[in-house]
Amino acid sequence: xxxxxxxxxxxxxxxxxxxxxxxxxxxxxxxxxxxxxxxxxxxxxxxxxxxxxxxxxxxxxxxxxxxxxxxxxxxxxxxxxxxxxxxxxxxxxxxxxxxxxxxxxxxxxxxxxxxxxxxxxxxxxxxxxxxxxxxxxxxxxxxxxxxxxxxxxxxxxxxxxxxxxxxxxxxxxxxxxxxxxxxxxxxxxxxxxxxxxxxxxxxxxxxxxxxxxxxxxxxxxxxxxxxxxxxxxxxxxxxxxxxxxxxxxxxxxxxxxxxxxxxxxxxxxxxxxxxxxxxxxxxxxxxxxxxxxxxxxxxxxxxxxxxxxxx
Amino acid sequence: xxxxxxxxxxxxxxxxxxxxxxxxxxxxxxxxxxxxxxxxxxxxxxxxxxxxxxxxxxxxxxxxxxxxxxxxxxxxxxxxxxxxxxxxxxxxxxxxxxxxxxxxxxxxxxxxxxxxxxxxxxxxxxxxxxxxxxxxxxxxxxxxxxxxxxxxxxxxxxxxxxxxxxxxxxxxxxxxxxxxxxxxxxxxxxxxxxxxxxxxxxxxxxxxxxxxxxxxxxxxxxxxxxxxxxxxxxxxxxxxxxxxxxxxxxxxxxxxxxxxxxxxxxxxxxxxxxxxxxxxxxxxxxxxxxxxxxxxxxxxxxxxxxxxxxxxxxxxxxxxxxxxxxxxxxxxxxxxxxxxxxxxxxxxxxxxxxxxxxxxxxxxxxxxxxxxxxxxxxxxxxxxxxxxxxxxxxxxxxxxxxxxxxxxxxxxxxxxxxxxxxxxxxxxxxxxxxxxxxxxxxxxxxxxxxxxxxxxxxxxxxxxxxxxxxxxxxxxxxxxxxxxxxxxxxxxxxxxxxxxxxxxxxxxxxxxx
Numbered sequence: 091x092x093x094x095x096x097x098x099x100x101x102x103x104x105x106x107x108x109x110x111x112x113x114x115x116x117x118x119x120x121x122x123x124x125x126x127x128x129x130x131x132x133x134x135x136x137x138x139x140x141x142x143x144x145x146x147x148x149x150x151x152x153x154x155x156x157x158x159x160x161x162x163x164x165x166x167x168x169x170x171x172x173x174x175x176x177x178x179x180x181x182x183x184x185x186x187x188x189x190x191x192x193x194x195x196x197x198x199x200x201x202x203x204x205x206x207x208x209x210x211x212x213x214x215x216x217x218x219x220x221x222x223x224x225x226x227x228x229x230x231x232x233x234x235x236x237x238x239x240x241x242x243x244x245x246x247x248x249x250x251x252x253x254x255x256x257x258x259x260x261x262x263x264x265x266x267x268x269x270x271x272x273x274x275x276x277x278x279x280x281x282x283x284x285x286x287x288x289x290x291x292x293x294x295x296x297x298x299x300x301x302x303x304x305x306x307x308x309x310x311x312x313x314x315x316x317x318x319x320x321x322x323x324x325x326x327x328x329x330x331x332x333x334x335x336x337x338x339x340x341x342x343x344x345x346x347x348x349x350x351x352x353x354x355x356x357x358x359x360x361x362x363x364x365x366x367x368x369x370x371x372x373x374x375x376x377x378x379x380x381x382x383x384x385x386x387x388x389x390x391x392x393x394x395x396x397x398x399x400x401x
Numbered sequence: 402x403x404x405x406x407x408x409x410x411x412x413x414x415x416x417x418x419x420x421x422x423x424x425x426x427x428x429x430x431x432x433x434x435x436x437x438x439x440x441x442x443x444x445x446x447x448x449x450x451x452x453x454x455x456x457x458x459x460x461x462x463x464x465x466x467x468x469x470x471x472x473x474x475x476x477x478x479x480x481x482x483x484x485x486x487x488x489x490x491x492x493x494x495x496x497x498x499x500x501x502x503x504x505x506x507x508x509x510x511x512x513x514x515x516x517x518x519x520x521x522x523x524x525x526x527x528x529x530x531x532x533x534x535x536x537x538x539x540x541x542x543x544x545x546x547x548x549x550x551x552x553x554x555x556x557x558x559x560x561x562x563x564x565x566x567x568x569x570x571x572x573x574x575x576x577x578x579x580x581x582x583x584x585x586x587x588x589x590x591x592x593x594x595x596x597x598x599x600x601x602x603x604x605x606x607x608x609x610x611x612x613x614x615x616x617x618x619x620x621x622x623x624x625x626x627x628x629x630x631x632x633x634x635x636x637x638x639x640x641x642x643x644x645x646x647x648x649x650x651x652x653x654x655x656x657x658x659x660x661x662x663x664x665x666x667x668x669x670x671x672x673x674x675x676x677x678x679x680x681x682x683x684x685x686x687x688x689x690x691x692x693x694x695x696x697x698x699x700x701x702x703x704x705x706x707x708x709x710x711x712x713x714x715x716x717x718x719x720x721x722x723x724x725x726x727x728x729x730x731x732x733x734x735x736x737x738x739x740x741x742x743x744x745x746x747x748x749x750x751x752x753x754x755x756x757x758x759x760x761x762x763x764x765x766x767x768x769x770x771x772x773x774x775x776x777x778x779x780x781x782x783x784x785x786x787x788x789x790x791x792x793x794x795x796x797x798x799x800x801x802x803x804x805x806x807x808x809x810x811x812x813x814x815x816x817x818x819x820x821x822x823x824x825x826x827x828x829x830x831x832x833x834x835x836x837x838x839x840x841x842x843x844x845x846x847x848x849x850x851x852x853x854x855x856x857x858x859x860x861x862x863x864x865x866x867x868x869x870x871x872x873x874x875x876x877x878x879x880x881x882x883x884x885x886x887x888x889x890x891x892x893x894x895x896x897x898x899x900x901x902x903x904x905x906x907x908x909x910x911x912x913x914x
Contacts, residue, residue, distance in 0.1 A: 271500045271545075303547075304748070311743055311749040314741055331752055335795070346495040349471045351508075353471050354561065356512060363507035365522055
């Protein structure tokens with residue numbers, strides 16, 4: 091009882107927290123509706139997102155891929171270091187503007203964020219229910235459920251994690267969906283990623299679809315011959331055979347691809363069909379994002395350590 | 402005439418031409434010990450039009466890869482007269498490995514150091530545009546290859562080699578899986594190619610149009626080196642190498658029209674309740690592309706139906722709807738067990754032995770062990786593969802794989818058997834065997850194929866599809882009426898017919914020995 095004296099309690103009446111909960115449910119339902127609705131350009135039921143790059147729709151699409159990746163990566167790393175929620179909110183607004191400007195289809199964008207949302211929601215629930223309340227903490231009590239005490243410090247922490255994760259993940263669709271995949275990988279190579287790794291990235295993306303088609307045709311043929319999942323050894327053997335033959339086919343295909351590449355002159359180096367040429371607009375855009383990131387970092391540092399002390 | 406490894410006689414346009422590729426006593430042994438080529442001697446001439454034929458596994462592709470410098474011979478030597486050799490692989494997915502078509506087309510020229518065209522991006526783009534125009538894929542330059550149709554991918558694979566300006570173009574089964582319209586496009590493209598052409602194919606009609614000379618391989622050795630007319634007019638050689646396509650000539654009339662074959666079984670009557678009933682059935686794929694549009698079809702027991710139409714007409718979608726894999730919209734019922742044999746048998750074969758493969762279906766039906774065993778034996782017998790129980794399906798020839806795939810369905814005793822492009826990648830011998838096997842079955846047959854001659858041996862009813870619709874449902878012989886063809890067959894069989902006529906003249910004009 092003694093420790094309760096040091097804990098500050100904010101009691102929320104049912105009217106207040108119920109309204110907030112309803113609002114939250116409505117927003118979540120809307121987001122889920124958007125995610126569930128089939129997008130016109132959805133590639134397949136296996137949900138491998140397309141990375142077509144969207145042609146040349148806007149200035150983000152025309153932005154030099156090297157500068158775009160560099161500046162947005164710098165921004166992402168900066169966000170990872172920021173702790174102040176207000177600064178993170180500012181960065182979230184900035185990235186939202188970028189997403190809107192890049193004209194990415196909102197449903198595709200939300201679909202990419204959906205795994206992160208699921209993970210963060212689970213994390214938030216665990217943190218809220220398990221984090222201890224210490225002396226000096228502020229807790230929120232939802233009346234009449236006084237036994238549930240939500241630590242305000244933990245809510246702030248959750249908010250921080252949410253904002254950081256969403257901002258950083260939101261950068262990825264902008265990077266990958268505003269340039270064709272091959273150009274993005276070429277830019278990564280120009281930025282110093284090992285060539286072998288970039289070759290693997292290119293080939294993996296291309297053959298993911300071929301492998302998916304082969305696997306789905308094989309699975310169809312199994313289903314047509316009466317295969318159903320059962321909890322038995324036989325199902326495991328069948329699935330083992332399925333994966334084994336898929337591996338053998340993939341292995342044989344890699345050999346043929348290598349031969350096809352060799353026949354066209356491949357000796358270990360992939361040529362770049364892209365010629366990068368940055369203009370003043372590309373550089374200005376990149377500088378702007380580096381400036382936003384630097385500004386956020388400095389403000390966060392000042393807010394953390396106090397303006398006066400910093401000066 | 403039947404002289405083994407006879408030296409090719411330089412005649413006509415090749416007389417006086419220089420040798421640009423020469424193989425001297427070339428042998429090739431794979432790391433697993435399989436001897437693919439044995440003491441091969443071959444001279445390829447400037448502007449040569451060489452066809453390479455023979456049974457599956459006789460070393461055709463290995464020979465092509467040695468000519469292309471992908472493989473180094475284990476023994477012997479290859480002499481190249483400073484020529485650039487390009488090869489188009491059988492499966493276009495092996496050849497299109499970049500993220501976009503443009504990148505794929507640029508890959509070769511950028512690596513092959515073609516002087517100014519390599520360094521100058523504008524010239525390279527112009528070159529790629531020209532080649533894309535040639536193969537009719539200009540608007541797909543920045544598409545990902547997996548978003549192209551099979552026919553488009555085949556043409557794209559050819560384009561990736563054409564951008565390299567090869568002096569020698571080698572093609573491995575260029576017509577495999579193509580509809581007649583695409584076949585004709587390929588024929589036009591290759592006919593206009595100025596350099597030397599080496600083409601591996603089972604399709605003698607296609608080769609007859611394209612090539613002057615034919616190399617017949619047997620067990621890794623050059624068995625004959627003929628002019629193509631010499632080979633075609635020599636039935637014993639054709640039979641010996643599984644190339645006897647003369648059964649195809651029997652369906653051709655004297656004036657170019659086709660004669661319908663007489664089926665051994667009496668066609669089913671349309672009386673009684675149908676086993677398949679589709680009324681205004683439609684199906685749209687998840688990506689929004691239409692598969693079927695208002696399709697109506699009634700099938701009675703014992704019928705044999707040919708489903709024809711160009712690539713992308715909706716034939717395979719119809720098969721998947723009939724098997725219940727795809728759930729369409731509309732009014733339909735299917736009162737029969739349906740088995741589907743896929744286009745590529747390897748999509749269907751994943752077990753470690755033929756016995757397991759054929760037993761897979763009956764075992765899933767929870768039948769008693771002895772019943773399963775009896776069904777496996779019966780199914781293997783019906784496709785002529787007795788004794789194959791312990792063989793590994795993955796290691797069988799293309800024709801045998803196709804037959805195992807059919808057996809794996811027959812063992813389930815379906816009421817209706819659907820076959821999707823059953824003649825794909827089969828040599829003429831395999832095709833003839835397949836006709837005999839299918840003709841002996843009692844099941845209702847629905848055969849999807851571009852091969853009208855093959856269908857004419859088996860079917861008595863034809864369903865013509867176009868853009869997801871059934872545009873005609875007629876007795877099979879109607880297909881061969883000229884006015885019907887013009888009006889309804891959106892993929893034409895022009896070069897097949899021309900070939901048929903030319904070959905018939907060789908056969909029936911007295912030049913056959």
